[in-house]
Amino acid sequence: MEEFRGKIITNDELVQFRQQLARYKDQQLEIFCEYFREDLLYIIECLDTQSILRELNFRNPISVEHYQSIKKQCGASVFAEMLVGDIHASGRDAILGFWESLFVLQNDYPHPNLLGALEELAQTGDVLEERILLDRNGPDLSPDLNICQSQHKQNLLKKTKNLVEHRAPGLTTESQSFSITERYLDLIVVSSQHFRSRPQHELIETGGIHEHYLQRAQSNLERISPNRLFRWCHRKRCVPQAVLVSGVPGVGKTTLMQKFVYDWANGNLYQRFAFVFFFKFRDLNNKEELSLAQMIINEYPYLHSQLERIFQNPEQLLFIFDGLDESKSQIDFMSNQLCANPHSMQTLSVIVSSLVRQSLLPGCSVLITSRPTRLATVETSVFHRILEIMGFFPKEREKYFLHFFRDTTMGEKAFHYVRENGMLYTFCYIPSYCWIICTVLSMCFRAQRANSAQTVEFLPKTVTQLYASFISNILANHCQEGSIDKNFLIFIGRMAEHGLRNQILSFTKDDLETFNVDTSSHLATSFVMESGQPPHVSYSFLHLTIQEFMAALGHYLDYSPEGLQKALEEAKLYEDGRGEIFLRFISGLSDSSTRSLLKPYVGDLSAPAAKHVISFLQKSITTLQNPDKRKVLNVFACLAESRNKALVSSSIGSNRQHDFRGYHLAPLDCTVLAFILESCRETEVLDLGACFIQTEGLERISAALHTVRDLRLTNNNLRDEDLPRIHSMLTHPQCRIHRLSLRNNGLTETSCIPLALAVSENTSLRDLDLSKNKLAGEDFYQLLEVLSAPTCRIERLALQEAKLTPEYTESFLSLTNNPNLVSLNISTNFFGDAGYPHIQKLILEHPSLKEIKVGMNDFSEETEKNLLQLKTHRPNVAIIF
Incomplete structure (x- = not known):
């Protein structure tokens, strides 16, 4: 995915931006604040808290002192809501100071949503108010077209107001219908530019990178809400007319389009479009040749008498085509065969390409959806904005379960079960998969209630068991009507x-x-849908x-x-x-x-x-x-x-070494590895270095890591909140871990106490590498105390590049109490000459030390020379720079 990079904002550019903002009237600023509100909330959530507060404090738009602790206490969302709300309530100067702060912050935090908002405000400011009001109120139409538009909107409202849930086998005999406003949940929609032949099944690949996308959302991932699909595009520096939305099967492409059309027909979204036309490629498959006019009239016959007048203002038209992957026509968006006449008989490929390429009804807008695999064979450069639906955020997954079961207790029970089962949970970013899981679990819970002797063993544990249960529910429902x-x-x-x-x-x-x-x-209708x-x-x-x-x-x-x-x-x-x-x-x-x-x-x-x-x-x-x-x-x-x-x-079992170093392990991969480790139980070496294992992945695999003798978790961006998993792994009664590397993660002094407790309880660990973590702080002394205990079994200890300063060196003397320590790496810290006396004493007095690494510690040449001379007193100790 394309990376966003910042630029150095000069003082002249800041002055120019300030002058441009000053030209806006108070009413315009209010309109802009409301327009950008969703973007601003997301941007504030993603930015570094201290940086935004520092900039605001420098410009004095509002007092920021009481915001210092809000994010930590209440979370990023509440913090953003309060900050943005208070700034808007504080008047013109506060709003101007806020925008200036954001303008300066793009130097260090070039988040694409921030860059896009600033660019839209700066480059389109003169016409932005006009565009916002057009989206809100719509274009002026003649009385006849107003009546026609009203009829069209009523028709689309009727078609899109309800979400239909397919028959849940064994639960009901009819499909269930719900208001789309009641059941629709937010989906993650992100900007994406690259489609290629994928080496993995698209559901597995997208599920695998899902947590990675969530992490990147905090840095350089552009999130696009439905009301921003046709707003200023930062990548292309334009207001897009051709938009492509990608997503794996069942992730919610059609539902997103349905909600989009519903919101337009209801007057809540993009009223700049006087008419929206919604088509499904699968419904157009049997049309060998047709015209655009005929296509519209077939779907919306009541528009027949006004169609010519509708075509006269193509900039007021939006065409939506859902499911490119279901089209039997190979749409060639780069074809030279284009048409300009909406009444010309053409293939579907020519009509769609001509709309996208603006030879047909120039000025119109086009929105197309597709599976990613189809796009690997399609030239997509003609689209101004390309997006990928990533599915549900974790919170939306839980909301789905609660909505499905309606009973909060039952919904929470179902979600908890799935959350604890990595096999099932990984695909829960897909709404339709959530539906299958909820359907099966509701049947399981009913069966449990009917037979109190049933235990949790009845519930599916693998994806295959889930689908076997799902199919058995269908068959059970039909057994009542006769044999299968x-x-x-x-x-x-x-x-x-x-x-x-x-x-x-x-x-x-x-x-x-x-x-x-x-x-x-x-029985057929339980397996296949007809359209x-x-x-x-x-x-x-x-x-x-x-x-x-x-x-x-x-x-x-x-x-x-x-x-x-x-x-x-x-x-x-x-x-x-x-x-x-x-x-x-x-x-x-x-x-x-x-x-x-x-x-x-x-x-x-x-x-x-x-x-x-x-x-x-x-x-x-x-x-x-x-x-x-x-x-x-x-x-x-x-x-x-x-x-x-x-x-x-x-x-x-005979292969006791597994090296996945440098390979991105998704949470599902971690679940799979956990099963393998539990089955083998005597793995000698497991290298998971730079596997991008995050909190969810560690949660999946940690239950089996105690079976490994040499465990390498280097460079995985693990955090302090991940330490409970590390602690439980090290304190497992059957823990075999002899060597553990947590090198180059995101651990801080907060991790020191849980690590100290784990090391003190563990009996197998002999080699511990904590290098390249920011461990300096008061809690580090407690970790050092455990590592210095006479009962400590650690033989090799690495604290390289741990942000340690001279005041810690005296405490290192306590390591002489550890009779097992033979190797110590304290290189690349900040000890300087002030720390030399204590390091000297440590080398001279430690009874078992055989090797110490002390290089890159800001020592003077004389101090380094003195350290090397200690070899004459301790010839058995290797002093390494």
Whole structure:
């Protein structure tokens, strides 16, 4: 992703910015403050608290003293709300001083949202008020067009006011409908410029970088709310007319578009557009040639009489096309074949390209959505703004559960269960996945209530078990109406696999007939959704993951050794990773307890198929010669889904060293690794250096790290709040950790006390590296006290570059009480000559020390010479600079 960099703001530029602000009237400033309010709140949350308060204090717009502790006590959101609210309430001078402070802060904090707001204010200030009022009030229309627009808005309101939740199998017999304002939750939408062939399944990859995106939101990730889609674009230095929104299946692209259209039709968003036209690519698949006018009239026939007048002001028009990945036409946005006449009969590709390229209705705006994988093959440079929907923030995930269950206690119970289960939680950034999880858990809770003897063991633990439970709920619901047709499941499984193999998500009536899938069957409607109007109807699975599960299940319902082997080999070879989740499902079904969830409805699933898959996994492990880390993790993930600890132990147990250094480990990867470590239990070396393991990832893997002898967690940006996990790992009764490296993380003196407690309780640790952490502070003395105890078993201690100053050197003398210490690294601190006497004494008096590193400590040449001469008194101690 493109990085944002700041520039050096000169005094002349600040004066010019100040003069420009001074020209605005009080009413204009109020309008601008309201317009930028959401941006300002987000910017303040992301900026360094002390820096913004320092700038505000320097310009004296308001008294900032009482804000010092608010962020720590109440959180970033409350702090931002209070600060922005108080500044706006304090009048003109405070508002001007606030904007000046932000202008100066871009030097050190070039956050894209900050740069974009400042640029929009500075470069479009003269017309900004006009644009804001146009978005608020809309253009002047003739009486006839006003009536037509009102009818159009009422039609769109009727279509978009409700969110329809698909039938929850076993819970209800009908789909449920909710007000979109009641159920819609904020999604993370970020600026993104690059689409490429992805080496991973897109759900896994996006889930993997999700926490990384959340971290980057604090630095250089541009967050775009729906009301900013067509506002000033900092990257392109323009107000965008062509916008592209990307997102994995089920992440909320269509729902975001529905909310966008609803807000426009309700008068709350972008009233600059007099007319918004919303189309789905899948509904246009059967149109070989058509005109833009015909396309509009087919969807909105009541616009027929006014269409020519609507076309006269194209700058007032917005065209939304949802689901580019479902289009059978290969849209070529760089094609030379364009049209200019809205009545000209053309292919869909030509019409859409012509709108985007502004040859058709120049001045109009276009909004298109797509899956990321489709965009890897599309030229996207013609779009002014490109975005990616990242799904739910963690808070929105929990809100979803509470909304679904309606019962707060039940919702919290379900979310807590999923939060503690890394396998299930990782994909919860996807709304449709949340729906599947909530559906299954609600059924499990009902079953538990019906049978009080049931325990939590009944709940799904792997993703495969989750989907097996989901499908069993569907089948249980249909068992009430008669027996399950096993052939139907075999046929739909074959169709699902055909779709995966050929990257088909939308099926035609002919496709269904080819695979003997009878759409008149009531069971079919539980697996596939129907869209479009006869004769142009298409079908798709409720979600891509359900298609992948049914493809895997088909091999256990109708086992063919040749067919299964071919499917396994093909799935392993897909370069875009689209076979990864299929492989995880097919591996997960090798577990007999997982298969038993479906047994009441389809009988015994094939045990020979399970043995075939286990054999395939064994061979996959043994053929991992000098493999890349992604392939290793894919195999590990399949083993984790299989829940076959014996297989893991026999296949991986002999390989006791795992090096993932430099590879970005997602929380799901950490969950998978935890299963592998627990299964092997005698891993000698695990190098997780620079794996970008954050709080959630450490939470997933920490329960198994006590089984490792040599554990390297260097350069992972771990924080003080992560120390409880480190403490629990070191104090585990079966802890084997002999060497632990926490080098180059974000630990401060706050970590010293938990570390001291952990070291004092641990019996296995002998080598501890805490280098390149900011440990200086009062609490460091308590850590040093534990490391100096006669009972301390630490033999090698590294405190290089720990921000230690001369006053700490006297306390180092206490290390002479540790009879086991043989190596000490205190280089690259700030001891200077003032610290020399104590270091000298430490070297001369320590009974067991064999090596000490003291270089780069601001010593004079004479002091360094004196230190080296100590070798004559302690020849057995290596003094290293």
